Amino acid sequence: MFEEASEVFDNMFKSSFPLTFIVFIPAVLILVSPLPAEASHEFTVYRMQQYDLQGQPYGTRNAILNTEARTVEAEVLSRRCVIMRLADFSYDKYQKALRQSAGAVVIILPRNMSAMPQDIVQQFMELEPEMLATETIVPVYFAMEDDELLSIYTQTLTSSSSQGSLSAAEVLLHTATANGFQMVTSGAQSKAVSDWAITSLEGRLAGVGGEDLPTIVVVAHYDSFGVAPWLSYGADSNGSGVSMLLELARLFSKLYTYKRTHAAYNLLFFLSGGGKFNYQGTKRWLEDNLDHTDSSLLQDNVAFVLCLDTLGNGDSLHLHVSKPPKEGTPQYSLLKELEAVITSQYPEVKFSMVHKKINLADDMLAWEHERFGIRRLPAFTLSHLPSHRLAQRSSIMDVRSVSPSSRHGAGEPPAGPHVDVKKLSRNTKLVAEALARVVYNLTEKVLTAFLKRFKQMTIIETQLSAVVDWLTAQPRAAQLVDKDSTVVSTLEYHLGRYLKDVKRHYVKADKRDPEFVFYDQLKQTMNAYRVKPAIFDLLLAVCIAAYLGMVYLAIQVSLSSAVMSLYS
Template identity: 50%
Template sequence: IILLPLLKQFTWLYWLAYGADSNGSGVTVLLELVRLFHHLYSDPRSQAPYHLLFSLTGGGKYNFLGTKRWLEENMDHAESSLLHDNVAFVLCLDSLGTGDELFLHVSRPPKPGTPQYSFIQQLEQVRFPWMRFGTVHKKINLQEATLAWEHERYGMKRIPGFTLSHIENPKSELRGSILDTMAQVDIRKLKRNTVIVAESLTRFMYNLSDKGSAKDMQVFKGSLDIQDSRLSALMTMITSVPRAVQLMDREPEHTLLISSLEQELKHYLRQVHRHTFHPDRRYAHTDMAKIFHLINSLKQDFKRLLVKPATFDLFLGGCIAGYLGIVYYAIKVSHG
């Protein structure tokens, strides 16, 4: 099972956007899932028959460039490969920091009996009754210049996947707003969504429903409880700087964020690898590649000069003329 949120935000105003809900919340949920499943898998007796691959990807604004290049490096052109044969599904986490609804975006409806279908059933069982939950089906349109969701990159490689988000429309302005700050994220709802993802994954991986476990049985409680303070601290770290792909290796605070995320993963995972990708030279002539290289124009200083209105000049000129007239009249009288 591959779990991944998009690390970078979508807006074009990179230096002014911190992407708290989209998609700092998705990264926060993934980091908390890493901690929770680390504790479950630390005991060989409590390990599920599934391996988990956690991934933080960048380049979302550039048609999910990081995911595209990672797939190209880890897949051959044959119909059968390690990813094709061993991945049950890919779950992308996007914008989970607010709202009372959740939507599972899919490229094709899962068929009964498949792992994807079973996972959706677990989501239906675990979600809170007052929440709205729905499956949104959108086919991959190869004629479009950009993809709507990250799971579509996997769908193009015939790897089943879906995206969980409180946003129903991929073109929603919420995904690219410079007003998407920490103030827009509700930690309680972020925790609730984290619980839903963690519990539904656990019920699927351990097949708890078929084993007769109660629907309201909670796995992550006690020492495995999800703490509000940890979620808030992770969100604060992730939204401390803008996360545009062009900035990540240019400023000290941005490289510090990447290093901090890497250390957080290494604290709980045995194998953590960082991959660096560059734009493909074959597409250097395209508009997307040209935009990608406009690095120096991302931040510019503007100067504003405050000048007095023309009426002030007229008033000042009148005062000076009056003063000179008085002086002239005084001199003339004194010599008269």
């Protein structure tokens, strides 16, 4: 076969040069061209937050992407899709892309974020609020790393880095001949979601001994928050708080079924939605109970409101208050009982009260108890965090993590926030015991006998772990949890197992002056197409024109030679 082909080409060379030029050159170009590579790669991307809160826009305002890929090392980023890995991410690089009017930014995240080095995780958590505070029209996406995406990044990085060390002619030639990737999203432009409902849940345990009983309210918000809604799992904030609330509801529901331990306190449990959006669910719930109804436990004698937030780790507990409790009040009793339980049974735990006044001039409240404080209800928040400003409360790095020994060196903690079920169980036990001492007004004489019975109601550590695992198996950003969500229905089911009169409360933004506005297109499919740069088309057109011109001249010469031979 090859001998026959060579004989044909040999005859072509001998017979006619123009014919050889016209046929042989394209054939050679086809034969020597490299094997075609993978034409495209499809992967899922998660867009940065886009929402309005109290009329102030946050996050990215665009969702459409159709531009060529570059890394931040390239000299020119204008109208290019800048891709970067989390390990190489910095705020300066991110700002460089925005300043040069990049077409988009895609940040590649590792599959196992809990295995990232601590310094990288901490740096990114601190940058998340700054990224959201800067409104930008540049679409910003996050993608999970895979082999193909890593290959695209490596090739783009090589192409972008080499241009800085080349001459102008070499840059032009390299630009014209190098392979590139066109990044294209499949979705449409983002638009506001109308009539979105934030759902909250309440349930109660009625006390015994009279109608005018004091009420203790236990609160935890269940939604999560991070720079990208579809990557916000909120393991510690506030999966730990929800898990503790459900366990407290289980324990006290058992105590309230016995006549001898049926206390003279109403217990009201509230799982609020929209907690990460200035506690919108709690705000509307308070308005409904205090302003629009004549029969509510909140309108009666409220002993105190205990908010649970970020309790799944650490060896410290902080009781955050807007106003220090006065001696002789139920809230002061809880403070003292917490100190007593920790001192006698958990000496490794450092306990303190943190006093911070409510600053109504701030756009965002610091803690959930401040919503109750504004309505003059005694409230405080229990957390292992000493300050509301710590980044792990609102980060996509707040994910469920296994024990340190299985993924990390012995004694080395996992990177970023995580939930230690043993410490969550310990914190649940001490809160339950302190709360029981207040509810039953235990004296030293009956304390030992009662606690013996109470300790039979042990904390089920496996159940706490299962609830945290379930909560962190799905993103719980407020934009993703609607009234028909499995998150809401499952939480409602668990509350219904332990409590009475379980109800839903909905919050919809005011259409004339909305407190919050959510947007769609938060999760899309992106395609990376292997392409030549635009200048390659120009160069190819010039080459084709030159080739056709040479063919035309060859034909003209051949015809002229034929005509001259006829006349001669």
